[in-house]
Amino acid sequence: MKKTLLVVVLLGMSTSVIAGEAHFCGSPEVSALASGRQDVNDSTVFTCGGGVKGTLPELAKQGWKIVQVSDQMASTSQMDPSKATVYSRLIIQKD
16 A cells, blocks of 8 residues: 555656746837847846746756747727837747
8 A cells, every 4th residue: 555655646746847837938129110229139038927037048058948939918008009019929848
């Protein structure tokens, strides 16, 4: 009985170690109409779920893989395009 319980516990622990992890990340928002605005680059800091934060090179060093990149637009006023902001979203994962 004790051996069976030990095997079940060890299998449960190994499954949780194997389980992957994934998060959404976002870059800082900038005005969509700002002149001279910077595109996303290696210095852009992304804030992710799970308390993960860093630039693309930092995230890669931590073992994160970039699964998807997309640009997003947000607006606080649909009537006033000058209030629109843009930002980039990433989906990152670790196996």
